[in-house]
Amino acid sequence: MTSLPITLTINGHRHELEVDPRVTLLDLLRERLDLTGTKKGCDRGQCGACTVLVDGKRINSCLALAVSHDGADVMTIEGVANGEELHPVQAAFIAHDGFQCGFCTPGQIMSTLGLIAEGQAGDDPERIREGLSGNICRCAAYGGIVEAVLEAQEQLAKADRRTAA
Amino acid sequence: MRDFDYIRPASIPDAIAAAAEPGSAYLAGGTNLLDLMKGGVTSPQRIVDISRLPELNRIERLEDGGLRIGALVRNADLAHDAAFAKAYPMVAEALLSGASAQLRNAATVGGNLLQRTRCSYFYDTASACNKRVSGAGCAALGGENRLHAVLGWSDACIATHPSDFCVPLVALDAVVEIEGKQGRRHVTLAEFHLLPGETPQRENALEPGDLIVAVRLPAEAASFAANARYLKVRERTSYAFALVSAAAALVVDGGKIRAARLALGGVAAKPWRARAAEAMLLGADANEATFASAADAALADASPSGDNAFKIELARRIVVRALTSAQAGTPERLPALPASPFSNIPGARHDA
Numbered sequence: 001m002t003s004l005p006i007t008l009t010i011n012g013h014r015h016e017l018e019v020d021p022r023v024t025l026l027d028l029l030r031e032r033l034d035l036t037g038t039k040k041g042c043d044r045g046q047c048g049a050c051t052v053l054v055d056g057k058r059i060n061s062c063l064a065l066a067v068s069h070d071g072a073d074v075m076t077i078e079g080v081a082n083g084e085e086l087h088p089v090q091a092a093f094i095a096h097d098g099f100q101c102g103f104c105t106p107g108q109i110m111s112t113l114g115l116i117a118e119g120q121a122g123d124d125p126e127r128i129r130e131g132l133s134g135n136i137c138r139c140a141a142y143g144g145i146v147e148a149v150l151e152a153q154e155q156l157a158k159a160d161r162r163t164a165a
Numbered sequence: 166m167r168d169f170d171y172i173r174p175a176s177i178p179d180a181i182a183a184a185a186e187p188g189s190a191y192l193a194g195g196t197n198l199l200d201l202m203k204g205g206v207t208s209p210q211r212i213v214d215i216s217r218l219p220e221l222n223r224i225e226r227l228e229d230g231g232l233r234i235g236a237l238v239r240n241a242d243l244a245h246d247a248a249f250a251k252a253y254p255m256v257a258e259a260l261l262s263g264a265s266a267q268l269r270n271a272a273t274v275g276g277n278l279l280q281r282t283r284c285s286y287f288y289d290t291a292s293a294c295n296k297r298v299s300g301a302g303c304a305a306l307g308g309e310n311r312l313h314a315v316l317g318w319s320d321a322c323i324a325t326h327p328s329d330f331c332v333p334l335v336a337l338d339a340v341v342e343i344e345g346k347q348g349r350r351h352v353t354l355a356e357f358h359l360l361p362g363e364t365p366q367r368e369n370a371l372e373p374g375d376l377i378v379a380v381r382l383p384a385e386a387a388s389f390a391a392n393a394r395y396l397k398v399r400e401r402t403s404y405a406f407a408l409v410s411a412a413a414a415l416v417v418d419g420g421k422i423r424a425a426r427l428a429l430g431g432v433a434a435k436p437w438r439a440r441a442a443e444a445m446l447l448g449a450d451a452n453e454a455t456f457a458s459a460a461d462a463a464l465a466d467a468s469p470s471g472d473n474a475f476k477i478e479l480a481r482r483i484v485v486r487a488l489t490s491a492q493a494g495t496p497e498r499l500p501a502l503p504a505s506p507f508s509n510i511p512g513a514r515h516d517a
Binding site: 004021022024043044045048051057058059060062063064065067068111114115118120124126127129130131132133134135 | 166168169170171173192195196199200203204212214216241245264265266267268270271402403404501502503
């Protein structure tokens with residue numbers, strides 16, 4: 001099969017690419033664009049390490065064909081911080097030990113950004129755990145992750161209030 | 166993954182023409198298809214990407230009071246549609262009890278109906294499977310089969326249909342709207358999925374090229390909104406397929422059951438509508454004795470297909486508990502753990 005032309009906006013940068021139709025969004029990010037922050041864990045949609053935001057929604061990039069997302073706006077972990085300044089979710093993961101080995105962390109953070117944007121969990125730890133159940137952490141840092149999500153939401157809400165005022 | 170031709174048709178007729186060619190597969194959310202392709206379980210020669218087809222991603226209220234859900238509506242968008250969740254709460258609960266948030270953002274209504282069994286022998290290309298290779302035999306018979314079917318199975322196949330969404334849908338008389346080479350037709354969801362018999366490779370009523378364009382709910386489906394629950398027992402609290410699940414919906418007036426709907430998941434190759442149990446519930450007093458009789462009726466034809474006799478008793482108890490919690494009333498807000506027995510379900514005994 002010949003390669004097909006697609007356009008993707010990734011972390012605000014527009015990319016014009018030729019891709020084999022078999023290439024997943026995950027492999028495109030890692031192997032073609034050297035955006036290796038997004039991790040390949042199971043490669044079968046079971047672990048969540050490959051989570052990215054596509055048009056603002058969290059998905060498993062391992063189960064997405066790049067050609068099928070022609071024109072999409074993609075955000076990966078590399079696009080989360082503002083230069084050297086960490087995003088409140090990133091800072092909260094550090095403050096609350098929301099990881100140990102760190103392999104699942106980019107996926108956890110992208111999934112958390114999706115969770116907060118969805119606005120379904122609120123500050124209920126059980127709803128947060130349920131909302132993040134698609135992200136497996138084999139170091140079992142789950143306690144710290146839930147604390148991090150709660151604090152990040154609080155920080156973001158404060159920032160919103162400041163902006164509104 | 167094997168090489169394939171990639172086609173992105175601009176219209177439904179173009180899609181149907183392309184997919185009618187042998188070796189074709191439709192791609193929508195891709196959450197099941199790509200997994201199967203990576204494992205070599207299925208190797209389409211041609212992928213027909215319908216994910217951008219116009220008109221298929223709408224939720225429409227029909228003039229007759231029914232609802233038409235476009236085949237490309239994402240699971241998460243449907244479950245979080247406030248009007249939908251209010252009118253059909255057990256469908257929203259079932260959707261949110263399935264997969265993970267990431268998968269629900271990608272997976273579609275049509276794809277959910279067409280997802281393949283999670284039988285591990287179907288996924289393992291080194292094992293015999295009549296679904297994958299017709300006539301090859303069934304490694305699940307005599308294999309690890311504690312999760313397999315207890316209703317409607319055959320010696321050719323004991324796999325289950327894994328959908329949560331389809332269970333309340335079949336209880337609510339959902340209809341599948343299909344477009345094919347001969348035009349549009351409607352098939353009830355109850356008739357859409359096929360039991361294995363001698364032909365387990367044939368899983369549904371679709372012909373080559375046929376495209377699910379929508380799922381419809383009749384007006385009556387919304388009449389159960391006040392007393393409807395989906396309950397799902399899993400081997401872990403979240404992000405797992407059902408061992409056994411049940412969708413139960415009642416209309417109760419003066420202690421008498423005026424209308425009843427009941428369906429089971431995880432027990433058969435199709436979402437299992439329990440019509441004999443519904444007949445028993447109709448007109449009876451809404452109490453635990455009635456619910457227990459209904460559970461017996463729902464499982465009357467069940468038999469173990471392997472090391473899974475426990476699923477029959479489990480299913481009886483889930484039926485009783487689902488009916489009990491339906492009678493207690495649909496909660497104002499979905500529980501933190503949708504459909505989970507570990508959520509505090511009003512009216513249900515923890516050991517039911």
